[in-house]
Amino acid sequence: MIAEIGHFALVLAFALACFQAAVPLLGAQRADPVLMQTAVPAAQAQFIFVLVSFLALMAAYVTSDFSVQNVWQNSHTLKPLIYKISGVWGNHEGSMVLWILILTFFGACVATFGSGLPNGLRARVLSVQAMIGVAFLLFIILTSNPFIRLDPAPFEGRGLNPVLQDPALAIHPPLLYIGYVGFSMAFSFAIAALIEGKVDPAWARWVRPWTLAAWMFLTVGIAMGSWWAYYELGWGGWWFWDPVENSSLMPWIIGTALLHSAIVVEKRDALKTWTILLAILAFSLSLIGTFLVRSGVLTSVHAFAVDPKRGVFILGILCIFIGGALALYAWRAPKLKGGGLFAPISREGGLVLNNLFLTTACATVFVGTLYPLVLEGITGAKISVGAPFFNATFVPLFIVLLLLVPLGPFLPWKRADIFAACQRLMFAAVCALIAMAATYAWTKGGPVLAIFSIGLGFWLIVGALSELAFRIKMFKEPWGAVWRRACHLPRSAYGMTLAHAGVGVMVLGIVAVSAWRIEKVELMKPSDRLEIAGMQIEFIGVKPRQGPNYRDDVGIFKAWNGKQLISTMEAAKRTFTANRQQTTEAAIHTFWTGDLYVVLGDKQKDTSYAVRIYYNPLAPFIWFGALIMFIGGLVSLSDRRYRVGAPRKAKAKIGKAAKA
Amino acid sequence: MAMTRKQRRLSVIALAAGMLTLATILVLVAFEDTIVFFHSPSDVVEKKITPGTRFRLGGLVDKGSVVRGQGKQVAFTVTDLKSKLKVTYDGVLPDLFREGQGVVAEGVLGATGIFAADTVLAKHDETYMPPEVAAALKKQGMWKPDAKQKSK
Numbered sequence: 001m002i003a004e005i006g007h008f009a010l011v012l013a014f015a016l017a018c019f020q021a022a023v024p025l026l027g028a029q030r031a032d033p034v035l036m037q038t039a040v041p042a043a044q045a046q047f048i049f050v051l052v053s054f055l056a057l058m059a060a061y062v063t064s065d066f067s068v069q070n071v072w073q074n075s076h077t078l079k080p081l082i083y084k085i086s087g088v089w090g091n092h093e094g095s096m097v098l099w100i101l102i103l104t105f106f107g108a109c110v111a112t113f114g115s116g117l118p119n120g121l122r123a124r125v126l127s128v129q130a131m132i133g134v135a136f137l138l139f140i141i142l143t144s145n146p147f148i149r150l151d152p153a154p155f156e157g158r159g160l161n162p163v164l165q166d167p168a169l170a171i172h173p174p175l176l177y178i179g180y181v182g183f184s185m186a187f188s189f190a191i192a193a194l195i196e197g198k199v200d201p202a203w204a205r206w207v208r209p210w211t212l213a214a215w216m217f218l219t220v221g222i223a224m225g226s227w228w229a230y231y232e233l234g235w236g237g238w239w240f241w242d243p244v245e246n247s248s249l250m251p252w253i254i255g256t257a258l259l260h261s262a263i264v265v266e267k268r269d270a271l272k273t274w275t276i277l278l279a280i281l282a283f284s285l286s287l288i289g290t291f292l293v294r295s296g297v298l299t300s301v302h303a304f305a306v307d308p309k310r311g312v313f314i315l316g317i318l319c320i321f322i323g324g325a326l327a328l329y330a331w332r333a334p335k336l337k338g339g340g341l342f343a344p345i346s347r348e349g350g351l352v353l354n355n356l357f358l359t360t361a362c363a364t365v366f367v368g369t370l371y372p373l374v375l376e377g378i379t380g381a382k383i384s385v386g387a388p389f390f391n392a393t394f395v396p397l398f399i400v401l402l403l404l405v406p407l408g409p410f411l412p413w414k415r416a417d418i419f420a421a422c423q424r425l426m427f428a429a430v431c432a433l434i435a436m437a438a439t440y441a442w443t444k445g446g447p448v449l450a451i452f453s454i455g456l457g458f459w460l461i462v463g464a465l466s467e468l469a470f471r472i473k474m475f476k477e478p479w480g481a482v483w484r485r486a487c488h489l490p491r492s493a494y495g496m497t498l499a500h501a502g503v504g505v506m507v508l509g510i511v512a513v514s515a516w517r518i519e520k521v522e523l524m525k526p527s528d529r530l531e532i533a534g535m536q537i538e539f540i541g542v543k544p545r546q547g548p549n550y551r552d553d554v555g556i557f558k559a560w561n562g563k564q565l566i567s568t569m570e571a572a573k574r575t576f577t578a579n580r581q582q583t584t585e586a587a588i589h590t591f592w593t594g595d596l597y598v599v600l601g602d603k604q605k606d607t608s609y610a611v612r613i614y615y616n617p618l619a620p621f622i623w624f625g626a627l628i629m630f631i632g633g634l635v636s637l638s639d640r641r642y643r644v645g646a647p648r649k650a651k652a653k654i655g656k657a658a659k660a
Numbered sequence: 661m662a663m664t665r666k667q668r669r670l671s672v673i674a675l676a677a678g679m680l681t682l683a684t685i686l687v688l689v690a691f692e693d694t695i696v697f698f699h700s701p702s703d704v705v706e707k708k709i710t711p712g713t714r715f716r717l718g719g720l721v722d723k724g725s726v727v728r729g730q731g732k733q734v735a736f737t738v739t740d741l742k743s744k745l746k747v748t749y750d751g752v753l754p755d756l757f758r759e760g761q762g763v764v765a766e767g768v769l770g771a772t773g774i775f776a777a778d779t780v781l782a783k784h785d786e787t788y789m790p791p792e793v794a795a796a797l798k799k800q801g802m803w804k805p806d807a808k809q810k811s812k
Contacts, residue, residue: 344671352672353675356679383697384696388693393690521751
């Protein structure tokens, strides 16, 4: 019964979405307030129906109702409760319901809290949002219905794919989806602005918080996925330039560009058409990401068994939305009036450069990801494009971009003096040089690029902090005055400093792991010892252990520093009862300076085991950096300019704000 | 020396064009020497691939062919049900490596006709078949839709 309610609610949501896609838009074109107003209850009700549907599916999972095919395929009675819940989105059908839930949630937010928006803009935004809803609800109902019944109902489910039974993966998809779908708001605002033919700073002020929120969640979602791959897959790697990873990276890069270009629209009323284009591209790439992951057209380590029919359907959605949006853009964008002028060397110029680098870098990722597909279509030859390609294209572009990052915030709007900016960065440059010299001495040589990049990391961190120091006039005025300045600084300034410094922290982690990781693969018998990074790892033995729905063979290791015991580590091979599938549970001991990472491999003919031990210097910095970026976004989002209701008041003060 | 609106626009366009050129050069150079081709065991026979070539080999792990040697060494045979190719690998196999299942290995074909793999790829999903392997099997007319589709 519950499943039927869920199914029915989904169909009702679809009907509402159809209504909402047409009527408010018509109302906006005719300037009819009654028709426009219908968007608000429609968007709210649509969200409630999808929520009912989602909760119905969750109820079926929690109660292990195997008469629902989707539950039978992906759940098991022995599974812990958290994985019964996360199992809802651990499969294709359920994850699409989650996708649409987030989409309608954002729509409902605009409907409920968007009373400060001009009526026409709000009606159009909600209509565009509903069009996306129509497409994806239809997709779910026609090709991926999670509520199909089985008769007779089986006694036991097939179990969730064991690698997905993990806390990080329980929250990774929702975070990633909030990011992907968050860009749909920027997209809807862009399309609405094109229909309206008007883009102004108030528009940018509405788009930026949505983009920022989407970007934040995408950042932390990608980081979470990478962290999970790092400890769960047992390869000790954290990024593989795999198509599925790339397809989440591309919207992130364009989202980053959009975040920066929207500042120019907001503050200077310039770069309007470019920002609209980026908003369209960010969501298009999110759709392409969904398509690539869900269609299985690309070989990927992360690909799951898929149904090609769905791929064709998503491809259709892709063509309609991306093609339609770009056509509308080509038709309407030339009519948007350009705004404020600026010299090439200025804050605006810096942000343009930032955008050029980001979009070019994104283009190289796009080419590398899709080239194999194109080549196969044309010549039939099958190739794989891996890390070496991206190291030769994406990495150099990004290094140059990152070198320029600390410079940007020092450039004033309109016209800037590059030498003055460089002077203010002297301290950061000196810090970077010292870091490089210290790294050189510490590692006794080592790859030149790695040493340089360590300097780059410090340059980013110290550069971001010195911008803040100059703003609050640290060391120049008495501490009381500095403190007052610090208190009055807008939160978005702190947000930027944190985000830029977070990038620096991440660079340090990435470089250290890539250049100085130590890997040892050995056969070990109990009581064997192995020396790594100044530590001795002793293999104690393997003992079995029973879990709720799996059995572990736990390899026990002791890490010694001379006579002092650092830690006892348990690296397991986990066999799941439901389908005899095995996963690796790596043992990781985290120090401030890096990770000790132990993986238990296969048992050999005698009593020995294949054991892989890594020392990953500064590895935690990669995710720590992403977390700092996320917090930076959060701080920026809490800036009073973006708080609910602020845009209405801000509109009157726009002239003042633009000067600030 | 103030620039006119036109000059400013041109400078941005020139910068963008320069950037694209740079990216294109990087991409083309990278394509020259970083891409790896994919072959099935039949391709290796038919296309007469010369020893020393680096490529990805895909197919099924032949049943009963996995032999563990000294230390971490493993030998197995990859088949597309028409031709076979012996593979050696020195390392720890991924969790989902099973006899009768799809596999993708990257490495170099040796002079003796044995493929020395340095990477064996893992997959998340037991029912997942790498598209290349599926295509290679389809070509031999041996493709059977998997159990998941049957249950529908």
